[in-house]
Amino acid sequence: MMSENEVPEAEKQEFGQRALEAEIHTRWAGKHICYFKELDSTNIRAKQEADSGAVEGTLIVTDKQTAGRGRRGRSWNSPAGVNVYFTLILKPVYEPDKAAMVTLVMALAVAEGITLTCGLDAEIKWPNDVVVNGKKVCGILTEMSMEHDRIRHVVVGVGVNAGLQEFPLEIAATAASLEAECKRPVSRTALVANILEAFEKYYEGFRRELSLSGIRGKYNGRLVNRDREVRVLDPKGEFQGVARGINEAGELLVEHDDGSVTAVFAGEVSVRGIYGYTV
Numbered sequence: 500m501m502s503e504n505e506v507p508e509a510e511k512q513e514f515g516q517r518a519l520e521a522e523i524h525t526r527w528a529g530k531h532i533c534y535f536k537e538l539d540s541t542n543i544r545a546k547q548e549a550d551s552g553a554v555e556g557t558l559i560v561t562d563k564q565t566a567g568r569g570r571r572g573r574s575w576n577s578p579a580g581v582n583v584y585f586t587l588i589l590k591p592v593y594e595p596d597k598a599a600m601v602t603l604v605m606a607l608a609v610a611e612g613i614t615l616t617c618g619l620d621a622e623i624k625w626p627n628d629v630v631v632n633g634k635k636v637c638g639i640l641t642e643m644s645m646e647h648d649r650i651r652h653v654v655v656g657v658g659v660n661a662g663l664q665e666f667p668l669e670i671a672a673t674a675a676s677l678e679a680e681c682k683r684p685v686s687r688t689a690l691v692a693n694i695l696e697a698f699e700k701y702y703e704g705f706r707r708e709l710s711l712s713g714i715r716g717k718y719n720g721r722l723v724n725r726d727r728e729v730r731v732l733d734p735k736g737e738f739q740g741v742a743r744g745i746n747e748a749g750e751l752l753v754e755h756d757d758g759s760v761t762a763v764f765a766g767e768v769s770v771r772g773i774y775g776y777t778v
């Protein structure tokens with residue numbers, strides 16, 4: 500008999516280099532795949548590969564991370580056999596100040612990939628958490644490397660809780676997994692493929708326009724806090740207002756009681772619901 504945390508043999512065989520190559524139908528995003536059974540962190544490896552000449556669209560994927568990294572210096576829980584951990588290498592020619600928007604493009608791609616793969620209504624908690632039923636199922640860590648004021652490379656790391664059933668105590672109240680929410684097995688291979696196909700499409704639009712104008716409507720349509728009261732935790736001063744969606748630069752528009760609007764830039768700021776993580 501299999502224990503609850505064991506992975507069915509079929510799924511173990513399914514997730515790997517060959518299955519990913521067979522299922523990802525993109526022109527460049529994930530066209531070259533480096534799959535590892537175990538890594539410290541796909542972001543760390545992606546930066547090394549990018550420095551050694553990996554081409555744009557190279558995908559670093561692993562089944563387990565021993566030093567998975569989250570935003571703001573946190574760690575990312577990364578056990579084997581259940582979740583998705585990958586990093587996409589980009590070699591942009593645009594100005595460094597545009598790179599922050601890539602994270603929002605990926606958030607939309609992940610949300611759409613989740614809906615397509617398992618039918619769940621995936622929402623976005625600005626700027627880049629993906630949530631299902633108000634709980635976080637995905638985190639994105641984008642890192643940029645510079646050389647003489649120009650971008651050398653950008654790596655976009657994505658962690659999706661696909662099949663995890665038990666969460667560390669400190670995130671148990673705010674985190675969920677796709678399988679726990681949709682109550683059936685989720686193919687990690689199909690999920691990665693669907694995310695990359697969406698990302699390629701949306702990133703090409705972003706690269707052309709150098710703005711989020713092309714995806715703004717879709718992004719705002721999935722925004723979990725849209726038209727709801729939010730608390731903006733800005734190191735320069737906390738305030739409350741109603742979230743009205745993002746602008747073309749990816750800033751969150753927050754409306755004050757007097758009708759004036761502040762455009763909030765992600766950076767050091769985080770946004771919460773009035774009562775908790777999302778609401």
Ligand code: BTN
Pocket residue numbers: 539540541542543564566567568569570571573575583584585586628637638639640656657658659
């Ligand atoms: C967050 O804190 O919300 C961001 C988490 C990002 C985790 C992913 S897992 C794949 C990639 N490699 C890492 O070390 N981190 C990112």
